[in-house]
Amino acid sequence: MPGAETAEAAEVRGFWERLGLPGLVDVHTHFMPERVLHKVWAYFDGLGPLTGGLEWPITYRAEEGERAALLREFGVRAFTAMLYPHKPGMARWLNGWAAGFAGRTPDCLHTATLFPEEDAPDYVRQALDEGARVFKAHVQVGAYDPADGLLDPVWGLLAEAGVPVVIHCGSGPAPGKHTGPEPIGRVLARHPRLRLVVAHLGMPEYEDFLALAERYPEVRLDTTMAFTDFSEGYAPFPRRALTRLADLGDRVLLGSDFPNIPYPYVHQLHALERLGLGDAWLRAVCHDNAARLFRI
Numbered sequence: 295m296p297g298a299e300t301a302e303a304a305e306v307r308g309f310w311e312r313l314g315l316p317g318l319v320d321v322h323t324h325f326m327p328e329r330v331l332h333k334v335w336a337y338f339d340g341l342g343p344l345t346g347g348l349e350w351p352i353t354y355r356a357e358e359g360e361r362a363a364l365l366r367e368f369g370v371r372a373f374t375a376m377l378y379p380h381k382p383g384m385a386r387w388l389n390g391w392a393a394g395f396a397g398r399t400p401d402c403l404h405t406a407t408l409f410p411e412e413d414a415p416d417y418v419r420q421a422l423d424e425g426a427r428v429f430k431a432h433v434q435v436g437a438y439d440p441a442d443g444l445l446d447p448v449w450g451l452l453a454e455a456g457v458p459v460v461i462h463c464g465s466g467p468a469p470g471k472h473t474g475p476e477p478i479g480r481v482l483a484r485h486p487r488l489r490l491v492v493a494h495l496g497m498p499e500y501e502d503f504l505a506l507a508e509r510y511p512e513v514r515l516d517t518t519m520a521f522t523d524f525s526e527g528y529a530p531f532p533r534r535a536l537t538r539l540a541d542l543g544d545r546v547l548l549g550s551d552f553p554n555i556p557y558p559y560v561h562q563l564h565a566l567e568r569l570g571l572g573d574a575w576l577r578a579v580c581h582d583n584a585a586r587l588f589r590i
């Protein structure tokens with residue numbers, strides 16, 4: 295549907311042009327080896343337990359090059375390749391793929407991942423040496439305790455490097471054994487300068503994760519799927535917390551979950567706009583905060 299995509303691109307561009315921005319920075323987009331991505335899509339199609347039984351039709355089921363081109367059409371100046379292992383022995387391989395992807399995709403922030411395993415400090419250091427600018431950790435899919443001792447040196451390395459880690463540690467759309475604010479709170483107690491970016495605004499434990507961000511100045515939140523009709527339907531953001539969200543305006547970052555979303559990309563932007571927090575807040579969230587963090 296090239297026509298529909300072009301119309302959507304015009305709508306997305308209109309959004310950031312009206313705000314006077316040079317484009318968007320999206321810290322939460324998924325690129326991964328094709329066969330892994332196809333497995334993820336099959337998982338959403340099959341309504342696996344981690345989707346919380348929600349109907350989840352993927353909107354942007356296209357080839358890798360087409361997906362990256364669409365982000366460019368939208369005016370996304372920088373994006374990420376969120377990828378993550380569900381078992382040991384996989385992260386190093388994913389990191390190798392992600393380095394190659396970043397090499398051929400200059401507007402992708404070189405992304406890497408991790409898992410609690412003996413060689414994690416080794417491949418995390420290697421990824422940092424190779425120029426990784428952001429990491430992804432998925433506590434729900436990986437089903438590990440982020441405070442696992444095997445990860446302790448890894449969090450130390452990342453805190454020292456000041457490299458952000460986008461982490462899915464909230465209990466949405468379905469809880470995992472180690473999701474929720476408590477396990478990751480133990481990590482932050484040990485590594486208070488760690489630059490965690492809590493994915494999905496910590497959905498559905500929004501207020502607990504806002505509290506972590508209020509307590510630790512290097513903790514940030516990404517907006518991925520938050521405030522959309524889809525998410526408000528099963529995990530509504532509590533209105534009483536809006537002022538806290540406004541106050542954290544310099545540490546909230548646009549994330550979308552592109553391409554694995556059950557609605558058009560522009561809906562995420564409209565969902566942010568209708569919060570009514572104003573243009574300055576939108577400018578910071580949709581571009582400036584991430585541009586500063588990643589020196590774009």
Ligand SMILES: [Zn+2]
Binds near residue numbers: 322376518551
């Ligand atoms: Zn995601």
